[in-house]
Structure formats: C-alpha cells, structure tokens
Amino acid sequence: MIGAPGQFGSDLMRVMAAWAPVGLGHADVEVADAAQVLARLEAVAPDAVVTCAAFHRVDECERRPEEAFRVNALGARNVAAACARLRALCVYVSTDYVFGGEQDRPYAETDPPGPVNVYGTSKLAGEFLVAATAPRWLVVRVASVFGVAGARGKGGNFVETMIAKARAGERLRVVDDLVMSPTYAADAAAVVAALIRGGHLGVIHAANAGACTWFEFAAAIFRELGWDVPLERGRSSDAAPATRRPRNAALASPRLAALGLAPPAWQDALRRYLVARGHLPGVVGADRG
Numbered sequence: 001m002i003g004a005p006g007q008f009g010s011d012l013m014r015v016m017a018a019w020a021p022v023g024l025g026h027a028d029v030e031v032a033d034a035a036q037v038l039a040r041l042e043a044v045a046p047d048a049v050v051t052c053a054a055f056h057r058v059d060e061c062e063r064r065p066e067e068a069f070r071v072n073a074l075g076a077r078n079v080a081a082a083c084a085r086l087r088a089l090c091v092y093v094s095t096d097y098v099f100g101g102e103q104d105r106p107y108a109e110t111d112p113p114g115p116v117n118v119y120g121t122s123k124l125a126g127e128f129l130v131a132a133t134a135p136r137w138l139v140v141r142v143a144s145v146f147g148v149a150g151a152r153g154k155g156g157n158f159v160e161t162m163i164a165k166a167r168a169g170e171r172l173r174v175v176d177d178l179v180m181s182p183t184y185a186a187d188a189a190a191v192v193a194a195l196i197r198g199g200h201l202g203v204i205h206a207a208n209a210g211a212c213t214w215f216e217f218a219a220a221i222f223r224e225l226g227w228d229v230p231l232e233r234g235r236s237s238d239a240a241p242a243t244r245r246p247r248n249a250a251l252a253s254p255r256l257a258a259l260g261l262a263p264p265a266w267q268d269a270l271r272r273y274l275v276a277r278g279h280l281p282g283v284v285g286a287d288r289g
C-alpha cells in the first residue's frame, strides 16, 4: 500500500489487515522516483499494489501543474510500471474530479471524463497511464472523502472542519452550488478489498450512494449532532481566485450495483463516521470490524 498513513490508506490497511499488507508512507517511497518505486516494491514482492499517493490540494494543483502531473500522473505510471515488472495487480485511487460536471445525472463508469481543472486532468492522466502500463489494473474513483484519520494533504476532512468551526463559533458559509457524493473511507476501503478479492478489473466508482451539495452535507452533520448551527449558503464563485470545479460530480456505480457491492447511502455513512470519531454515542467498534 502506497500512501498507507493517509486518510484512505489507513482504512484500507485496516480492512485488508488479514492479508498482512505492507504500508509505505511518503518517507518510505516517492512515487515520482521510478527507480525508488521499483526498488521498494521489489523488496516487498506484492501480489497487488494499491496507491493512494496524490497531490490533491485542488487550488495548489492549479498553481503548480508540474507538481500535480509529477505525482498524480507520472507517479501513477511509475507504480504501474513496477507492477508490470512484478506481475502485480495495480490499484489506482482516483477521483470524481475527472468529470466535467455539466451532466444532469450522476456519472457512471461508462460516462466520458472531461476534467475542468489541473487536479482532475492530472488524475485522469494517471488513470490512462495506469491502464496503458499495467497488464492488470483497477481504477477506483472516490469523492469528497471523510475518514477517521483525516486527509494528510488537506489537513483533516470537511466533517471535522465544520465541527471545529462551529465549536469556535465561526460564521459558516458553505457552497450550495456544487453537487458531490460523499465517500466514507471505511466503506470505500471495504469495496476495494472486495474488488481485489473478486478479481475485478477496470474502472469502478466507490462513493456512498446519493449526492448532495456541500451546504446540504454541512446541514446533515449538524442535524445528526443535534446542534443548532446557523449556516449561510455560499457559491463556488465566492472564493477568489476560484478554481473551476465540476458543478455536478455525483457518482453512480452500475458496476458495483451489479456486483452487489454498492456502499450504503452517505447519510448512513455519516452517522457511522460520527460514532466512530466519538462525536456521537454508539456501540464502540461497531464500524471498525
């Protein structure tokens, strides 16, 4: 596992614990360094490599496109090339931001991508390079991830940011014109494990079912917590300079549905996350198995 200490990586490590996965962090391997990637993976001799490594601060990717492509595209190719050499399955974690957002229904795996910013373009390039390089590959697209570990690259996750701001009594203005499908890292990790176990290949979407705006997501967090927090509706154009983001990045997964692996609704996932993080009372460990 590359990016193992990260938000998604740590849940993947937990879900796959029975396989005794080897977890590599950024200090262990730099995905942009092809020779190092091969050397590190050769030492492990894996059957499968999952890479979560990414440069995913969307605004910063816009300012530093070379770095975005170095990590998200060439880094993915380096991992895929090592997988090809070692005859290992290559699993690349990707994003809803490969889509353009102009479609009025959720995006399925068969819908054509069309990213509108550098981050999405570099991740799509990573997907293509994985497909072109590794003989056996799986691209798993997630979206708006919230996991117990919090995103290292983003300094936490949206749920924790909302809770911290509300506790601090800050004014909360949240964008209400961008639609997405929240992804609970624990649920998506279970999907990835099931896909690997089942030998499934190709592109697959692993967000929780349903979609909402960021404003609606924030409102749901406070509703679950029973907190009366005043929320203002913002617009994506409020931030300056505004990086283009897909207006509708909702994901659907006919493939997972057909396999009987579709994750539950995001509202259900949010409730379990709040319990797992200790924000809500619940059966300790109920979601950690």
Ligand SMILES: NC(=O)c1ccc[n+]([C@@H]2O[C@H](COP(=O)([O-])OP(=O)(O)OC[C@H]3O[C@@H](n4cnc5c(N)ncnc54)[C@H](OP(=O)(O)O)[C@@H]3O)[C@@H](O)[C@H]2O)c1
Binding pocket: 002, 003, 004, 005, 006, 007, 008, 009, 025, 026, 027, 029, 030, 031, 032, 051, 052, 053, 054, 055, 056, 071, 075, 093, 094, 095, 096, 123, 142, 143, 144, 145, 146, 150, 151, 152, 153, 154
């Ligand atoms: N977070 C989201 O909302 C979201 C949404 C859609 C898709 N995704 C995708 O999901 C995946 C995992 O995201 P996450 O939320 O788990 O992020 P995360 O917590 O930031 O984890 C990323 C991991 O990759 C490592 N890493 C970063 N750059 C690297 C490099 N050049 N070489 C080797 N390792 C590197 C990071 O280490 P350091 O922190 O030490 O650098 C960290 O351990 C990414 O591929 C991302 O594109 C995330």
